[in-house]
Amino acid sequence: MKVLHYINCFFYALAVIPYITIYYVMYGMYAQFLLGVSQVILALVLFVFLKKFNHEIKKHLRNYWILTLGILSLIFISSKTYQSRNDPILVYLFL
Secondary structure (H helix, E strand, C coil): CHHHHHHHHHHHHHHHHHHHCCCCHHHHHHHHHHHHHHHHHHHHHHHHCHHHCCHHHHHHHHHHHHHHHHHHHHHHHHHHHCCCCCCHHHHHHHC
């Protein structure tokens, strides 16, 4: 499980470092997308090993999945409701 933690730290640092510099903020936004994708993949890996965890960790993973699926559902519903790609509400949901 330490390997998963180090992978997550790597993607987190990859997303934070471009924001520190003024000129590479756009790359930070791309890296933030990769961070989100990697965290969902890591959560799926943790879900596979769910039986090895205690009750407290299972509760945290359940809360993570509820929040993640709720946000993804809001993004999907709002993208279907508002067909315009330049709608500000979609930008707010992705942040």
